Amino acid sequence: MDILPILSTLRRHKITAWLLILEIALTCAIVCNAVFLISQRLERMDLPSGVAEHELVQIQLANIGNRPDDTARAEADLATLRQIPGVQQVAMTNQLPFSSGGSWNSGVKLDPQQQQDTLTVAQYMGQNLLPTLGTQLLAGRDFRPDEFVNYADAVAALQGGDLKGLPQTLVITKALADRLWPGQSALGKQLYMGKGIPFRVIGVVAHLARPNMLEKGVDYNTVWPIRLSLTEGASYVIRCAPQDREQVLKAALAKLKELDPRRVVLQKRTWDEARHEFFQNDRAMAGILVGVCVALLIVTALGIVGLASFWVAQRRRTIGVRRALGATRNNILHYFQTENFLLATIGIALGMVLAYGINLFLMSHYELPRLPGIYFPVGAVLLWLIGQIAVFGPALRAAAVPPVVATRSV
Amino acid sequence: MFGYYMDLALRSLRRNKALTALMVLAIALGIGASMTTLTVLHVLSGDPVPGRSGSLYYPQIDPRDSDGYVPGKDPMDQVSWTDGMNLLRAKRADRQALMTGGSVAIQPVQSALDPFYEAARFTSADFFPMFGVPFQYGHSWSTADDGSSARVAVISSALNNKLFGGKDSTGQMLRLQDTAFRIIGVLGDWRPNPHFYDLNVKSYGEGEGIYLPLSTSQDLLFGHDGSNDCWGNGGGDQYHLQNAPCVWLQFWVQLDSPAEATAYQEFLTHYSQEQKTLGRFQRPPNVRLRNLMGWLDYNMVVPDDVRLQTWLALGFLLVCLVNTVGLMLAKFMRRAAELGVRRALGASRRALFGQLLVESLVIGLAGGIGGLLLAFLGLWLVRQQPAGYAQLAHLDPAMLLTTFLLAVGASLLAGLLPAWRACQIAPALQLKSN
Numbered sequence: 001m002d003i004l005p006i007l008s009t010l011r012r013h014k015i016t017a018w019l020l021i022l023e024i025a026l027t028c029a030i031v032c033n034a035v036f037l038i039s040q041r042l043e044r045m046d047l048p049s050g051v052a053e054h055e056l057v058q059i060q061l062a063n064i065g066n067r068p069d070d071t072a073r074a075e076a077d078l079a080t081l082r083q084i085p086g087v088q089q090v091a092m093t094n095q096l097p098f099s100s101g102g103s104w105n106s107g108v109k110l111d112p113q114q115q116q117d118t119l120t121v122a123q124y125m126g127q128n129l130l131p132t133l134g135t136q137l138l139a140g141r142d143f144r145p146d147e148f149v150n151y152a153d154a155v156a157a158l159q160g161g162d163l164k165g166l167p168q169t170l171v172i173t174k175a176l177a178d179r180l181w182p183g184q185s186a187l188g189k190q191l192y193m194g195k196g197i198p199f200r201v202i203g204v205v206a207h208l209a210r211p212n213m214l215e216k217g218v219d220y221n222t223v224w225p226i227r228l229s230l231t232e233g234a235s236y237v238i239r240c241a242p243q244d245r246e247q248v249l250k251a252a253l254a255k256l257k258e259l260d261p262r263r264v265v266l267q268k269r270t271w272d273e274a275r276h277e278f279f280q281n282d283r284a285m286a287g288i289l290v291g292v293c294v295a296l297l298i299v300t301a302l303g304i305v306g307l308a309s310f311w312v313a314q315r316r317r318t319i320g321v322r323r324a325l326g327a328t329r330n331n332i333l334h335y336f337q338t339e340n341f342l343l344a345t346i347g348i349a350l351g352m353v354l355a356y357g358i359n360l361f362l363m364s365h366y367e368l369p370r371l372p373g374i375y376f377p378v379g380a381v382l383l384w385l386i387g388q389i390a391v392f393g394p395a396l397r398a399a400a401v402p403p404v405v406a407t408r409s410v
Numbered sequence: 411m412f413g414y415y416m417d418l419a420l421r422s423l424r425r426n427k428a429l430t431a432l433m434v435l436a437i438a439l440g441i442g443a444s445m446t447t448l449t450v451l452h453v454l455s456g457d458p459v460p461g462r463s464g465s466l467y468y469p470q471i472d473p474r475d476s477d478g479y480v481p482g483k484d485p486m487d488q489v490s491w492t493d494g495m496n497l498l499r500a501k502r503a504d505r506q507a508l509m510t511g512g513s514v515a516i517q518p519v520q521s522a523l524d525p526f527y528e529a530a531r532f533t534s535a536d537f538f539p540m541f542g543v544p545f546q547y548g549h550s551w552s553t554a555d556d557g558s559s560a561r562v563a564v565i566s567s568a569l570n571n572k573l574f575g576g577k578d579s580t581g582q583m584l585r586l587q588d589t590a591f592r593i594i595g596v597l598g599d600w601r602p603n604p605h606f607y608d609l610n611v612k613s614y615g616e617g618e619g620i621y622l623p624l625s626t627s628q629d630l631l632f633g634h635d636g637s638n639d640c641w642g643n644g645g646g647d648q649y650h651l652q653n654a655p656c657v658w659l660q661f662w663v664q665l666d667s668p669a670e671a672t673a674y675q676e677f678l679t680h681y682s683q684e685q686k687t688l689g690r691f692q693r694p695p696n697v698r699l700r701n702l703m704g705w706l707d708y709n710m711v712v713p714d715d716v717r718l719q720t721w722l723a724l725g726f727l728l729v730c731l732v733n734t735v736g737l738m739l740a741k742f743m744r745r746a747a748e749l750g751v752r753r754a755l756g757a758s759r760r761a762l763f764g765q766l767l768v769e770s771l772v773i774g775l776a777g778g779i780g781g782l783l784l785a786f787l788g789l790w791l792v793r794q795q796p797a798g799y800a801q802l803a804h805l806d807p808a809m810l811l812t813t814f815l816l817a818v819g820a821s822l823l824a825g826l827l828p829a830w831r832a833c834q835i836a837p838a839l840q841l842k843s844n
Contacts, residue, residue: 013829017742019736026729032763034722064515064525065588066631102637117476158643159654195477231649233633264527280796285715292722295439296729302432303733310740366714372640375509 006339012312020059020307021347024383027300028351033358033381034289036371041286045279047218050173050207052134053272054242058096059248060235060267061256070229073260078127079235080259084251086105086244091237092228094125096271097209098278105213109315110180110220112196119217121176122210125151125226130171132239138174140187140203143225150227150337163197167225171203175219212278215367235267245270278337295307297382301390308394313333319398320405329399336395337388343389348380355379411761419769420746424812429741430773433734436457437777437821442784443723445805445813449785451720451793452809453802454614454712458602462542463702465504465666467674469497472696473657475639484708485696486639487558488657489612492690498534503676504670505540509533511611511635514619517585518573528569528619532627532634540664541607544598548580551594551623560626564595569619589630589836591622603802604711606702608660610636613711614799627744633656644727650783673701699763713797727820731813733779734824738770742832749832751829759833767822774821782813 010017067073081090094104104125107117130142149157149167157165168271170191178391190198208221230236236256240248253268310388319332359371423430457463461733472485473493489497494508537543538550547570551562561585570579584591604613622632631649640656651658665671675697682695700708742749749762757765785805792803805813 013743014829016736016739019732019739023729023732023736026725026732029723030722030729037718062513062527064517065518081746102635155650159650161643185609231633262525264525266527277796281715284720284795285796288719289722292443292726295443296726299436299730299733303436303736306429306432306737307740310737310744314744362718366718 003338003342006335006342008341009315010339016307017343018249020304020343021350022298023303024344024347024387025350025354027296027346028379028383029354029358031293031296031382032351032371032375033362034138034252034293034311036359036375037362037368038184038286038289038293040368041282041289044214045210045282045286046162047098047210048207049275050133050135050219051097051202051238051271053275054269054270055134055239055245056096056132056300057240057245058235058240058267058269058271058274059238059249059252059256060233061230061263062111062233062266063230064262064264068229070231071152071227074127074227074229074234077169077236077256077259080255081238081252082348084098084238084255086240086248087238089128089132089239090127091233091239092234093129093133093237094124094228094232095122095211096133096235096274097211097239099211099274100278101212103213105216106193106222108180109196112192112198119179120213121172121175121217122213123225124208124221126228126234126237126303129223129237132237133208134239135208136206137171138204138206139185139341140201141256142171142203143169147225148227149225151232154226158194166197168200169225170199171223172201173202173208173221174206175217176221177201177204179217183209193392197380208362230263237271241359248279264282297386300383301386304340305394306389308340308391309397312336312394312398315398316401317399318406320403320407323401323403324406332401333395333399336391336398340387340391341384341396344384350382351379351383353374411764413436415765415768416772418765419772422769423772426741429737433737433773434776434780436730437774437783437817437824438780440723440727441778441813441817441820444790444816445781445785445786445809446726446792446803447720447723448812449805449809450716450799450803451712452806453798453804454604454716455706456603457703458604459702460539462664463467465664466540466702467503467663467665467671467699468659468702468705469663469674469678470698471678472693472741473655473685473691473829474693475655476692477641478695481694483696485698486500487709488637488639488655489659490655490657490662491652491659493685494659494661494682497661500677500681502598503674504666505536505664506662507534507537507538507540508661509607510624511608511618512627513635514586514620514622514632516569516573517588519585520573521582523573529617529635530620530627531608531630532622532624532632534624536620536664538595540662540700541602543600544594546598547578548593548595556623556625556764559629560623561589561591562594562628563625564597564621565593566597566617566619567599568616570596571639586620586622587630587632597621603799604706606706606711607662608636609709609711612798612835613803633671643751660843671699673699713799716799731820731824734773734821735827738773738820738825739828739831742766742828746832746835749835753835763829763833766832770821770829771818771824774818774825777821778814778817781817782810785813801810 022149078092081087104121104123106123107120108116147167147169154166170188181189186201186204188368189201192198207219209218238248238252249268362368470485471493473490498506499506510532512532514530515523515525515529516528525555534556535551535553546567550564551560555562570576579593579596582593605617606612622828633649636658638656638658642653642655665674679695680698682691682697685691751755752762789803793800
C-alpha cells in the first residue's frame with residue numbers, strides 16, 4: 001500500500017487530522033492509566049486476610065454502665081458460646097482484618113536504643129484468637145494459657161513501670177519476620193516497644209492482614225497473649241461451618257442476651273460482610289473507572305466513524321476517478337484502513353508519552369506505583385483495534401462507490 | 411439576523427441527525443461527568459461554619475519526649491489532658507473549648523425503646539457559642555457547670571425527635587450509663603460538614619446526638635472514642651488517660667483579630683518553653699496555629715478518590731470536546747460550497763462566522779442542558795454510593811450556574827475553531843470546483 005498519497009491527502013485536512021490524533025492520544029493516555037488504577041483496586045480487594053474467611057461470625061456488645069467483673073463475665077460468655085451446636089471455636093478479639101473504624105497499632109524497634117520506630121504494626125489481642133481465626137502457624141507455637149495477662153493488669157503494669165506484669169511473648173506474621181530478620185529464623189528473637197520493653201517471638205503465622213491503614217504494610221502484624229473483656233470494646237468471634245453461620249449468629253445473640261440482658265449489640269455480622277463493607281469504596285471506584293473507559297472508547301470510536309464518513313462523502317468523486325482508473329474495491333478499502341492506521345499510530349505514540357506524564361502526576365499526588373510497561377503495547381493494540389473497527393463501515397461505503405461517479409458532477 | 415441564523419442552524423442540524431445527536435451526546439456526557447464530580451468536590455471542600463471559620467484556630471503543641479525527634483516536623487494533632495486543661499484554664503483566647511468524642515448508652519424511660527448507644531461529644535461550655543451552634547429549646551451549660559461536673563446534657567434535634575417526638579424536652583431527665591442527666595438544651599439544625607472539630611471520628615456524615623460536659627464524662631469514667639497517640643511507655647485504656655503520656659483531646663480557640671492570633675502563637679511558644687523548664691516537655695517549643703480551613707487542608711480531608719474522579723471527568727470532557735470540534739470542523743468544511751455561494755452573494759466573513767457560531771452554540775446549549783440532566787442523574791448515582799459523604803451530593807445554585815457557564819463556554823470554544831477555519835475559504839475557489 002502506498003502511504004505517500006494518503007499523507008498528501010491528510011496534509012489538506014491538517015486540523016481535522018490533528019484533532020483526531022489528539023483525541024486518540026488523550027483516550028489512549030486516560031484509558032492506560034484508568035485500567036492501571038482498576039488493576040490496583042482489584043489487587044487490593046484480592047489481598048489475603050490469613051483468616052478462615054467464610055467461617056467467621058463477629059458479635060460486638062457494649063455494657064450499659066461500668067462493670068468491674070467484666071473479665072470473669074467474658075470467660076462465662078465464651079464458655080456458653082462454645083456450647084452452641086455447630087460452633088467450632090470461640091475467641092475474643094480487639095479487631096479483625098479488613099474492617100473499618102479504629103485499629104490498635106504500635107511502633108516496633110529492633111534495638112532498645114533506636115530513636116525511630118522500624119515499623120508500625122497492628123496489635124491483635126484476645127483469648128483463643130489464633131485457632132479461631134484459623135491462621136496457619138508456620139513455625140513455633142501458639143500461646144500457653146499461663147502466658148495470658150488481663151488487659152487491665154497490663155495497662156496498670158505499664159503505667160506503674162512494672163515490666164513483669166506485661167506479656168512477655170508474641171506471635172508475628174511471616175512478612176514481619178522476613179522484614180525484621182531477613183534470612184533468619186525469627187523464633188526466640190526479641191523486638192522492642194515503647195522505651196525498649198522487650199518481647200520474645202514464639203511463633204510465626206503465614207498471613208494476618210491489618211484491620212485498616214493498609215499503607216503501613218498489610219501483613220506486618222503481631223498477636224499478643226492478652227485477655228480482653230467488653231470494657232475494652234472487644235468482640236466475640238465464632239468459627240463454624242459456612243452454612244451454619246446465620247443460625248449460629250442467631251443462637252449466639254439469644255444466648256448472650258439470656259446471660260445478661262443489660263447489654264447493647266453494636267455489631268453482628270459475618271466476617272465476609274465486614275470484608276465486603278471494607279472494600280466497597282474500592283469496588284465503587286473500580287466500577288466508575290470501567291464506566292469511564294467504556295464511555296471514552298465509545299466516544300472515540302463514534303468520533304472516528306463520524307470523521308471517516310465525512311471524508312468518504314467528501315472524496316466520492318476522487319474515489320470514483322480512482323475506481324475508473326482501475327483501482328479495485330479492495331484498494332479503496334485498504335486506503336481508508338491504512339489512513340486510519342496511520343492516524344491511530346501517531347495518536348498512540350503521543351498517547352504513550354501523555355500516559356507516562358499522567359502516571360508521573362498521579363505518582364506524585366496519590367501514592368501510586370509506576371505504570372508497568374505491559375500497559376503500553378496492550379493500550380496500543382486496543383486503540384488500533386477500535387480504530388479499525390470504527391473505520392470499517394465508512395471504508396466499506398467508500399469501496400462501494402461505483403466508477404461511474406467520476407463522469408458525473410455533483 | 412439572529413433568527414435567520416437560528417433557522418439555518420436548525421436546518422443544517424436536522425440534515426445530519428445522527429451526527430448532531432453524536433455531538434450533543436458527547437458534550438452532554440462530558441459536562442454531566444465533570445459537573446457531578448465538581449459538585450462532589452465543591453460540597454466536600456466547603457466551609458463547615460461559614461462566617462466564623464476565619465476566627466477559629468486549632469493550636470498544636472509538641473509534648474513528646476526526645477525519642478524520635480526530627481526538627482521541623484509537625485507537632486501532634488491533639489493535646490493531652492494536662493495540656494488541654496492548662497490551655498483551657500489560661501483563657502488567653504476570646505473563647506476556647508476542649509473536647510473528645512465518645513459513645514454513651516441511652517436508657518429511654520419509654521418501654522417501647524430498647525437501650526441504644528449514641529455518639530456523644532464531651533466538651534466544655536464555650537463549644538456552643540464558639541461554633542455558633544443554634545438552639546431549638548433551652549440553652550447550653552455554663553462554665554460553672556463544667557467546674558462542678560454537673561449532670562446536664564444537650565441533645566440534637568434528631569435525638570429529641572426519637573425520644574420525645576420533637577417536643578420541648580428541656581428539664582426532662584435522661585438515663586445515660588445508669589446515671590440520671592437533666593436535659594437543658596435541644597439543638598436546632600446543626601450538621602457541619604466536614605465534621606471539622608474532630609476528624610478522627612468521621613470526616614463527613616451525621617454528627618453527635620448528645621453533648622455532655624467533659625468534666626462530667628471524666629468523673630463517670632465514660633470511655634472516649636477517637637484516636638489515642640501515645641509516646642514513651644505510654645498506653646492506657648479509653649477510661650484512664652488523664653495521666654498517661656497520650657494525646658486524645660481536641661482544643662479549639664476563637665481569636666477575633668490577626669493580632670490576637672499572633673499573640674496566641676507567642677503564648678503557645680511561651681507555654682511550651684515553660685513546660686520544658688518544668689521538665690514535662692523535652693523537645694524545643696514546636697507550635698502551630700492553623701485556622702479552620704488551614705486545618706482541613708493539612709488533614710487532606712477531601713478523599714483522594716474524589717479528587718481523582720474530578721481529574722478523570724475533566725479528561726473525559728476534554729476528549730468529548732476534541733471529538734466535537736473535529737466533527738464540527740469536518741461538517742463546516744463539507745459545506746464549503748454553500749458557504750462560498752453565500753460569500754459570493756455578499757455575506758461578509760463576519761456574518762458567516764456569526765452564522766456558524768450560532769450553529770455550534772445550539773449544539774452547545776443542547777449539550778449543556780443534556781449535561782445538566784446527566785449531572786442530576788450522576789449525583790443521584792453518587793448518593794447511592796456507600797461512602798459517608800454520599801448523602802451530601804446535591805447541586806446548589808452556584809454549581810447550577812457553573813454548569814450552565816461551563817456548557818456554554820465549552821461549546822463556544824468547540825465552535826470557534828471550526829467556524830473561524832470555515833470562514834477562511836476563498837469564495838471563488840469553492841464556486842469553481844465541483
